[in-house]
Amino acid sequence: MNLDFTPEDEAFRAEVAGWLAANLVGEFEQLKFRGGPGDEDAFPEERKAWERRLGEAGWIGLGWPEAHGGRNLPLVRQMIFNEEYARAGGPGRAGHIGETLVAPTLIALGTDAQKTRFLPDIRSGTEYWCQGYSEPNAGSDLANVATKARLEGGKWVLNGQKVWTSLAHEADWAFVIARSEPGSVGREGLVYLLVPMDQPGVTVRPIVQMTGSSEFNEVYFDEAVTDAENIVGAPGDGWKVAMATLSFERGASTLGQQMQFRNELAMIIDVANRNGAGRNPAIRQRIAKAWAQLAIMRMNALRTLGDSTATTLGREGYISKIYWATWHRNLGELAMDVLGEDAERWEADPVTSRLQKLFLFSRADTIYAGTNQIQRNIIAERALGMPREAREKTSG
Amino acid sequence: MDASFTEDQEMIREAAATYLRDWSDRGGFRKQVDASALDYGSVWQEFGIELGFAGLTIPEVQGGSGLGDLARALVMEEMGRVLFTSPYFASCVLAGDVLAAVGGSDAEGLLAKIASGERTATVCSLTSGSVRSGEITGVARNVVDGGTADLILVIGGDSLHMVDASKAGVIRSVFRTMDLTRPQADIKFAAAPAELVASGAGLSEVYALSEARSAIALAAEQAGGAGAMLDATVAYALERKQFGRLIGSFQAVKHRSADMMVLVEAARSAAYQAAALAHGPELFAQAAIAKSECSDAYFAVAGHAIQMHGGVGVTWEYDMHFHFKRARAGMGLLGSPEVWRERLAGCIGLEGTAA
Ligand SMILES: Cc1cc2nc3c(=O)[nH]c(=O)nc-3n(C[C@H](O)[C@H](O)[C@H](O)COP(=O)(O)OP(=O)(O)OC[C@H]3O[C@@H](n4cnc5c(N)ncnc54)[C@H](O)[C@@H]3O)c2cc1C
Numbered sequence: 072m073n074l075d076f077t078p079e080d081e082a083f084r085a086e087v088a089g090w091l092a093a094n095l096v097g098e099f100e101q102l103k104f105r106g107g108p109g110d111e112d113a114f115p116e117e118r119k120a121w122e123r124r125l126g127e128a129g130w131i132g133l134g135w136p137e138a139h140g141g142r143n144l145p146l147v148r149q150m151i152f153n154e155e156y157a158r159a160g161g162p163g164r165a166g167h168i169g170e171t172l173v174a175p176t177l178i179a180l181g182t183d184a185q186k187t188r189f190l191p192d193i194r195s196g197t198e199y200w201c202q203g204y205s206e207p208n209a210g211s212d213l214a215n216v217a218t219k220a221r222l223e224g225g226k227w228v229l230n231g232q233k234v235w236t237s238l239a240h241e242a243d244w245a246f247v248i249a250r251s252e253p254g255s256v257g258r259e260g261l262v263y264l265l266v267p268m269d270q271p272g273v274t275v276r277p278i279v280q281m282t283g284s285s286e287f288n289e290v291y292f293d294e295a296v297t298d299a300e301n302i303v304g305a306p307g308d309g310w311k312v313a314m315a316t317l318s319f320e321r322g323a324s325t326l327g328q329q330m331q332f333r334n335e336l337a338m339i340i341d342v343a344n345r346n347g348a349g350r351n352p353a354i355r356q357r358i359a360k361a362w363a364q365l366a367i368m369r370m371n372a373l374r375t376l377g378d379s380t381a382t383t384l385g386r387e388g389y390i391s392k393i394y395w396a397t398w399h400r401n402l403g404e405l406a407m408d409v410l411g412e413d414a415e416r417w418e419a420d421p422v423t424s425r426l427q428k429l430f431l432f433s434r435a436d437t438i439y440a441g442t443n444q445i446q447r448n449i450i451a452e453r454a455l456g457m458p459r460e461a462r463e464k465t466s467g
Numbered sequence: 468m469d470a471s472f473t474e475d476q477e478m479i480r481e482a483a484a485t486y487l488r489d490w491s492d493r494g495g496f497r498k499q500v501d502a503s504a505l506d507y508g509s510v511w512q513e514f515g516i517e518l519g520f521a522g523l524t525i526p527e528v529q530g531g532s533g534l535g536d537l538a539r540a541l542v543m544e545e546m547g548r549v550l551f552t553s554p555y556f557a558s559c560v561l562a563g564d565v566l567a568a569v570g571g572s573d574a575e576g577l578l579a580k581i582a583s584g585e586r587t588a589t590v591c592s593l594t595s596g597s598v599r600s601g602e603i604t605g606v607a608r609n610v611v612d613g614g615t616a617d618l619i620l621v622i623g624g625d626s627l628h629m630v631d632a633s634k635a636g637v638i639r640s641v642f643r644t645m646d647l648t649r650p651q652a653d654i655k656f657a658a659a660p661a662e663l664v665a666s667g668a669g670l671s672e673v674y675a676l677s678e679a680r681s682a683i684a685l686a687a688e689q690a691g692g693a694g695a696m697l698d699a700t701v702a703y704a705l706e707r708k709q710f711g712r713l714i715g716s717f718q719a720v721k722h723r724s725a726d727m728m729v730l731v732e733a734a735r736s737a738a739y740q741a742a743a744l745a746h747g748p749e750l751f752a753q754a755a756i757a758k759s760e761c762s763d764a765y766f767a768v769a770g771h772a773i774q775m776h777g778g779v780g781v782t783w784e785y786d787m788h789f790h791f792k793r794a795r796a797g798m799g800l801l802g803s804p805e806v807w808r809e810r811l812a813g814c815i816g817l818e819g820t821a822a
Contacts, residue, residue, distance in 0.1 A: 072476070072537055072743050076468050147468050337816070344818045352809075352821035359808035362815050363756040367733050370740035373470035387736060390729045450728055451721035455701050458716035 074373070076151070084151045087130075091159040094124060099162075106163030107331070108435075109282040109428030115241055118165045122196030131170055132194045139178055139186060140194045146326065146376050153327020157334060165241060169193040169200035173246055175319040180303055180312055189244075189265070203233040203247035203266070203290060204313065210235075211445050213248075214257045214310065218292060220249035220264060222306075225299050227251075227264055229272070229292035235439075239275045239288040242268050247292075248313045251306045261309025265301040272296060282431045317440075326376070329369045332399065335429055336361055338422060339406050348409045357405050364398050389454040393446040396436040403430035470739075472541070479523075479534065480541035486514055487549045496550040496789065500647040507554050507615060511584060514553060521559055521584030525567070529575055531582040536680065540687035540742035544735070547691025550648045550789055554587035557612035560684045562588035562620050568677035569627055569665045577618065577629060577664065589616035591654060598623055600663075603630060603656040611800070613652030614641035621661065625670050628661040636660065646796035648789055679754035682801040683741040686754075686761035689797055690734035692790050693765045696772040697727045699786065703776055720775060727768045734764040755811035759804035765794040 076084070095103055099121055105113045125131050133149050135141020144152075164170070174193050177185050192198035209215040218231025229249055239245065245266045252260030268275070272295030277285035304312040340358060343349030349358070368391075375388045406426040407414040418424040437443045451457040472480075490510065499506070515521035524539045525531025539560075546555065563581050566574040580586040589612045596605015603621055613619070619630040619637070630637060636659035641652040701724055704715030714720050741757035744750065769791040773780035780787050798804060809821060 072472055072739065073469050074740070074743050080468060340816050344816075349817050350819050350821065355812040355817060355821050356805060356808050358817060359755070359811040359815070360759070362811060363737070363760050363808070364733070366740065366753075366756050367737045367760060370470070370736040371733065373468070374736055374739070376468075376470065386728060387732045390732045393725075394729055394733060444722070447722040447725035448718070450725035454728060455721075455724055457701065457704065457721050457724065458713060460718065 076147075080147060080151060083148055084155055087152050087155040088159065090128060090130075091155060091161060094128070095159055095161065099124070102162035103160035104162070104334075104425070106165070107425075107428075108163070109280075109284060109286075109432030110425075111163060111238065111286040112284045114162070115165070118162050119196070119199070119241075121162060122164070122166045124196075125166075126194055126196035131166065131196055132174060132190075135174060135178060135190070135194075139174075139190050150326035150372070150376070154330040155327075157327055157330035160334070165238070166193065166196050166199060168202055168238065168242075169198065169244075172202060172316050172319055173200050173244075176246070176303060176312065176316045179315060182300070184300060185265070185303065198244065199238070199242045201236050201239040201242035201245045201268070201290075202316075203236055203239075203245040205235045206232060207234055211442060213313070214261075216248055216250060216261065218247065218249040219253075220247075220251045220262050222251070222299060226296045227262070227266075227299060227302065229264070229266065229295040229297070231292050233290040233292075235278075235287045236275075236290045237287045239268065239290050240277055240285070244268060245273075245290065246303075246316070248309045251309070258310035260307060261313070262306050263303045263309045263312035264297055265303065266292075266295060266297045270295060280432075281434065282428050326372050328395065329365060329372070332365055332368075332395075332402070335402060335406075335425075336365060338426065339402070339409050342406075342422065342426070343409045346409075346411065346413070348411060354405075354409060357408075361398070361402055361405060364394075368395055368398065384454075386454050389450050392441060393437075393443050393450070396433075396443065396446075399429075399436045400433045403433040406430055472537070475534075476538050476541055479538045480545060482518070483520065483542040484545045484548075486518060487545050487551055490514070490551070491549040496552045496648050499552040500789075507552070507587075510553050511587070515555065515559075515584035519584075520555065522582035523559065525559070525563060525578050525582035529579040529582050531578075536683065536742040536745040537739065539684055540738050543684050543687040544691035544694070544738070547688035547693075548695040550692070550786070550793060552648050554612055554615065556649070556685070556688070557589040557616060558587040560681050561590045561611065562616075562618070564677035564681045564684075565590055565620055565622065565627070565674065566664075568673045568680075569670070571665055573629075573662070573664045574627075577620075580618070586617040587612070587615065588618040588620060589613055590620045590622060592622045593656075596656065598626060598628055598661065601661060602636075602658045603628060603661045604658050605656050607654045607656070609651050610654050611649060611651055613654050614639050614650060619654065620664070621656075622670075622674055625668055626666040627664040627670065629664050630656065630659050630661050634660050644796070646789075646792040648793050649796060676750065678801055679750050680745055682754045682758040682807070683738065683745055685797060685801055686734075686757035687738040687742060689761040689765035689794065690731065690738045692793060693727075693731045693734055693761075693768040696765075696768045696787065696790050697724070697731050700724060700727065700772045700775045707777075714775075723771055723775060727771050730764040730768050734761045737761055752811055752814045755807040755814070758802060759807040759811070762794070762798045762804045765790075766798060769794045 102114055102117055102121055106118050132141040133144045133152055137143050170193055204213055206216050220227050220229050245268055247264045247266050248261050250260055251262040272293050274291040276289045278287055279285050348354050371387050407430050448460055452459050522531030523534050527533040558581055566578045581588055589610055591607035591610040593605040594608050617632055619632050621628045636657045638655040639652045644651050704720050707714050737757045737760045741753035744753045773787045779785050
């Protein structure tokens with residue numbers, strides 16, 4: 072075990088930091104620390120311009136194979152990039168769904184034509200994606216999706232409703248799981264389709280969240296179409312492909328998030344020093360505990376990385392989602408307690424505003440990407456080998 | 468950047484685990500606590516002396532193996548799993564770390580004795596009394612292994628003395644501890660002969676360093692105890708039936724087991740990281756992180772383990788209460804979670820002190 076970075080890694084870190092310092096200026100200066108959780112509707116067009124700038128400089132697709140325009144960088148380098156990005160206050164990534172979910176799925180399971188069509192525009196920061204999984208009756212029980220897809224005249228035709236679709240209003244394309252075999256239930260009979268958003272058959276309706284902003288949407292398909300070749304895998308493989316995509320959710324993108332969390336904690340410490348809350352022994356204990364657990368989160372991620380050759384997750388890999396989500400939610404509560412009565416002054420200043428949004432948005436952290444309860448089921452069943460939950464026949 | 472263990476570290480862990488499993492199968496800590504007084508004799512002969520674990524982290528020039536704190540953390544983790552009762556913690560960790568931090572030829576001579584396992588040691592400070600040239604008069608309370616250690620290191624503000632426990636003027640009263648797996652004693656020194664090992668104004672900082680290192684080792688032991696409690700709970704949940712099904716199929720039981728695993732893996736990450744960084748500038752912060760989080764995790768997991776076992780969980784026959792008691796005792800040893808968190812608060816930019 073050696074927790075130091077190599078000189079080559081440090082040089083890469085300096086390169087990233089230098090590039091960010093030179094580029095997060097001028098028109099992009101205003102984007103610093105913006106567009107994060109609870110703030111996704113800040114500067115949408117400017118953040119897309121920023122994505123293009125990232126793409127031009129080769130900072131998108133760091134881990135992809137070179138054949139697909141990536142740089143084939145190991146996870147450690149990807150983590151370093153994400154850490155420096157957060158440290159510099161890089162804005163919330165408008166393109167992260169395409170880069171971290173769609174692209175790895177296509178690289179692993181897509182056709183050559185799909186890779187050629189879609190990867191370059193993700194890599195250049197010019198095309199945006201959203202994830203069409205959840206439905207009103209298919210949340211944790213994702214296999215219960217009811218959106219229908221039929222192949223007709225060389226096109227897939229979709230009817231149904233998706234919900235909680237993040238950034239659908241900014242997206243050019245959606246990846247959607249739908250039911251192509253009439254009468255099938257659960258994990259059988261599903262397709263995984265790539266669907267263009269800009270068409271008459273697709274309606275996007277924003278949903279206002281408790282933060283007051285609208286990060287997610289309802290998406291209606293009413294005879295929406297996509298070309299027959301825009302299927303990943305074969306008809307009936309939809310579940311398998313959908314799960315492959317989810318496995319990328321716990322990849323490198325979360326490795327740098329501790330740096331974003333550290334920024335938030337540093338901001339809370341600043342407030343505590345300023346307003347005297349930091350002299351309250353109970354608050355000091357909670358801040359110190361938050362710090363301790365953040366350090367653990369990072370080490371835990373490094374342990375997961377250390378095992379990059381393993382094909383199954385080690386136990387430490389299984390805890391990361393529930394650990395960071397719960398930690399972040401607690402941090403939001405701590406932030407409000409540190410603000411004290413100022414917590415009630417809505418958006419009084421940029422710091423208060425960021426902490427309020429952190430407090431509110433972090434309630435979602437323990438819900439999306441597998442709720443805490445679902446995470447506990449996964450840990451118990453897959454890591455600890457305990458019996459599986461009873462399931463209705465109608466579902467997966 | 469590589470957070471995996473070296474082959475040497477894995478080997479030393481496996482060697483310790485093999486011995487400790489066998490020790491456990493031969494009666495383990497139960498044999499010790501059932502006896503009227505702990506008898507470390509045979510276990511120390513085998514583990515400390517013959518297998519050489521007494522010298523694990525002590526430099527080779529003093530007869531040890533010179534392995535690092537991470538190897539020690541792995542060994543301590545394995546010890547924690549089986550509630551190993553031995554002089555290792557007091558002698559090689561507490562006393563060994565003080566001597567290593569203090570340095571000098573007298574300290575090195577004592578380290579060599581500890582490394583061979585021939586003599587065992589412990590550390591205390593006086594709650595009242597005084598050290599005069601050549602002799603000590605006073606009282607030390609709650610000394611770990613105070614009833615069995617051959618050598619007693621007495622730390623004072625600007626001095627370190629060694630008292631040979633066999634000498635006249637050393638009166639040890641062993642009391643029954645709630646945690647039966649780690650005995651303590653009060654020691655009365657009545658003009659006991661004392662050798663000066665080191666002196667100087669900077670000693671209290673040196674003690675703080677060695678305490679932090681020892682706290683990391685203890686944290687690793689706590690992570691091991693927590694891991695054992697998780698495993699015992701899952702095993703029980705997969706064998707005990709109620710309402711016609713395994714209790715492990717109830718979601719309430721599964722979810723609490725999952726929460727236990729989260730605590731265990733986080734504790735292991737904390738202990739490994741702290742051990743890996745124990746000789747760097749982050750020592751204090753890392754000790755704070757590891758000792759506070761591992762103490763909390765062990766106590767919580769041991770408590771959950773009792774609950775998940777139902778009635779048998781509160782019986783003497785099952786092991787859970789021994790872990791629960793050791794978890795409670797370990798919280799207070801070498802600084803409580805609250806104490807360490809307050810220290811950490813001072814390292815992370817939080818101004819002032821608690822009002
Ligand atoms: C901010 C945000 C962004 C999102 N973005 C997207 C997106 O872009 N695309 C997308 O497809 N989806 C998205 N989601 C949806 C998200 O994946 C679902 O909300 C999540 O899977 C939970 O589903 P649900 O909301 O239907 O809740 P339900 O599944 O109905 O859960 C309700 C409660 O029941 C509990 N529960 C359910 N099943 C079990 C069980 N088996 N055992 C124990 N407890 C159980 C849950 O833990 C929860 O507490 C997003 C959600 C949020 C909050």
